[in-house]
């Protein structure tokens with residue numbers, strides 16, 4: 001895509017066509033404060049936090065040429081009003097000013113306004129410590145409010161939007177990020193607004209409430225502590241937590257997560273950005289399905305069977321025992337007598353380490369597949385023509401065709417549903433073939449149905465057709481005169 | 483001197499014009515029949531452009547120019563008639579429908595033909611139930627006469643007109659909020675661009691005009707540009723139905739040519755008939771609640787877009803509210819901003835929070851009798867933080883009452899503060915202690 005040259009606070013930068021002013025400024029390390037804007041969501045222009053001064057080169061109406069000053073530089077016509085950077089796409093020669101008196105006054109004004117209705121209950125708010133409202137107030141806001149504390153609006157707090165998510169309407173700054181996430185990214189349009197003016201408020205429109213497998217993500221993108229999860233409410237202060245990088249094992253997507261620990265205790269699971277896998281999202285299973293870790297039914301130490309009963313042991317003892325057993329088999333029967341089967345949901349790094357270990361022992365007997373012996377091996381096919389090393393899901397869009405066969409991603413690999421939808425949103429073709437409708441059908445550009453147990457046949461027939469088509473084209477190309 | 487011939491309020495010239503047959507006998511629907519059978523849409527647009535008709539919904543934008551913004555070759559297109567009429571003090575749209583409904587329906591039909599729309603909606607303020615029934619009957623009659631529907635008069639042109647009643651929200655008069663509401667969504671303004679002419683109702687090119695604007699159109703076509711331009715000024719041609727209210731002897735709608743002095747509208751026996759009890763004029767709000775105020779000494783300003791803009795205010799919806807010296811400016815500002823607070827859609831921060839804060843403060847100062855010296859600079863900065871920063875013009879309009887009051891009558895606010903010095907506290911508003919807050 002062609003680039004557009006813009007000047008932001010005196011710094012020139014070339015950015016792709018269509019970039020908005022907030023994102024263009026980010027590229028030159030200039031932060032324009034935002035609340036309603038989120039890079040993954042369509043801009044709404046509602047909170048008015050990102051107001052900046054914008055000018056464009058003055059054009060002579062007669063010649064349609066830019067007007068130049070005495071130094072040969074284009075004359076810039078600044079717009080009379082401040083503009084929202086999040087909704088303004090850059091244009092050639094645009095000049096943006098983010099640090100002027102007017103801009104500072106507007107930023108301070110918007111923050112003061114937002115805080116007039118805010119309950120200021122940071123000390124008991126779960127978002128405290130990682131709250132954009134707190135942070136932006138520190139940087140851009142007024143030090144003191146002139147609003148009479150008695151005039152604050154009050155709502156019953158909190159209300160349950162659903163079993164998993166609570167809403168505190170006093171803290172909500174009405175940025176609509178949660179609504180737009182549910183509408184546009186998750187395709188579960190279950191949140192909405194009710195009433196108007198100062199009584200405008202978020203509601204759940206579904207029965208049961210907030211019926212979505214992705215609801216937890218709204219607590220991440222909510223720029224205040226209005227949306228909190230039943231799982232983490234009042235569990236810990238965020239500055240007590242230490243984030244440990246991990247990979248979710250609950251489905252084949254392998255979303256990158258961080259396990260937020262207080263000492264040895266897991267307090268919450270958060271998404272960890274990885275464009276190749278989960279972007280910035282995770283599903284509610286991955287986020288909330290972690291209580292088993294602390295379950296009393298779980299093994300917490302290795303057990304060694306002695307005299308027919310399992311007895312607790314230390315890791316040293318257990319590893320020692322395993323090593324001895326391996327050594328015995330290797331010396332009596334050789335390396336071909338041992339083999340390794342790894343769970344398919346391990347991360348690539350874990351699988352790599354595992355095979356390295358087996359090969360160090362001298363064995364190539366390795367497997368990690370699920371399914372019955374003799375079942376067709378589809379992994380190799382996917383490795384050939386599907387998503388592979390280096391595939392950038394965020395870059396897929398127009399000019400891409402994705403075929404989903406016999407899968408129900410929302411159930412089986414939830415975050416893939418978001419990724420596939422996004423590809424279709426960016427103009428890609430999404431072909432969904434299944435024996436029954438799934439939610440992904442709603443985003444599909446083409447839906448195909450086949451009969452029960454016909455998925456492999458369908459895939460083969462499709463490949464055959466593609467193969468023939470390509471062969472035919474090749475043949476045509478070769479027999480074309482000239 | 484009152485008009486001998488009206489453009490819009492023709493019930494004054496032709497009694498019973500609200501009856502279809504009488505309307506028809508006086509040339510009603512003729513212009514439409516000629517247009518559909520003999521004129522190209524572009525020719526109709528050209529006439530309206532030449533007549534210099536300007537939108538009566540508030541902005542005064544030239545109607546023919548607006549119609550020219552439609553992207554070529556993109557269909558379907560929609561024509562919307564804005565009958566949300568919620569601006570305080572504005573009540574002429576309702577009267578037009580009560581007295582001269584067929585001319586409005588014909589205006590909608592001609593304009594739809596001009597912009598090549600096959601569907602038109604008349605969006606009515608929710609409370610206008612009786613007016614909606616009147617229009618529905620007028621439209622039904624036009625269908626029965628073969629003036630609407632499929633292949634009208636054998637021309638090949640199809641047109642359907644629907645009446646839609648909103649749920650009663652001022653914001654739904656804003657063009658994009660109106661479209662959201664018409665689409666069944668919550669009535670809130672959309673981001674612009676895209677502008678409605680490019681992507682409006684259902685994402686299609688859409689033209690939206692006020693009731694009074696569209697009611698002008700049949701007469702422009704029927705009587706011609708020269709006839710039309712005999713009224714008004716060069717830049718504000720034609721007539722305007724001013725809704726006169728407040729402390730005048732004869733409040734009501736008066737159709738007058740643009741360019742008449744304000745004094746005449748208020749004092750002429752044909753119009754306002756002077757001030758009640760002969761009290762002096764203190765404040766004039768010349769264009770609905772959204773317009774900046776004028777003081778009573780500005781009676782020589784003429785009622786046209788240019789002169790009112792020159793006086794620092796605007797013609798707006800043509801609602802002229804005239805108030806006498808019994809009115810206290812802070813209280814008036816409170817009442818006006820209470821309206822905007824009530825109608826704020828809540829979408830953007832400055833309007834939602836600013837109107838709330840303004841009203842809380844003004845209520846305390848005027849109704850509860852507790853005004854503090856720091857309230858005055860605070861009020862100035864509240865509207866200052868709103869002005870120019872709102873998502874739509876509703877929030878910008880809410881600035882006007884308080885800004886006008888503070889600018890024109892600062893002493894009345896100071897007086898509230900001094901009066902407060904008598905120790906009459908209600909105990910509801912303790913001052914902040916530095917070490918506590």
Ligand SMILES: Cc1cc2nc3c(=O)[nH]c(=O)nc-3n(C[C@H](O)[C@H](O)[C@H](O)COP(=O)(O)O)c2cc1C
Pocket residue numbers: 536537538539540541542543545564565566567568569652653654655656657658690691692693695696874875876
């Ligand atoms: C808050 C707000 C309320 C409005 N209400 C009305 C209304 O009730 N009727 C109307 O015709 N225009 C209203 N307008 C103006 C419309 O947005 C639009 O400009 C107008 O209908 C265009 O018609 P015109 O060109 O014929 O004036 C309103 C604008 C705003 C910002």
Ligand code: SF4
Pocket residue numbers: 171172173174175176177178179202218221222223224226227
């Ligand atoms: S709940 Fe949070 S994300 Fe949703 S509108 Fe309120 S502040 Fe924004």
Ligand code: SF4
Pocket residue numbers: 653671825826827828829830831833834872873874875876877878
């Ligand atoms: S200014 Fe903002 S809150 Fe007010 S009506 Fe317009 S969009 Fe809604």
Ligand code: FES
Pocket residue numbers: 033034035036037044045046047048049050051084085086087
């Ligand atoms: S961030 Fe741009 S308006 Fe909210």
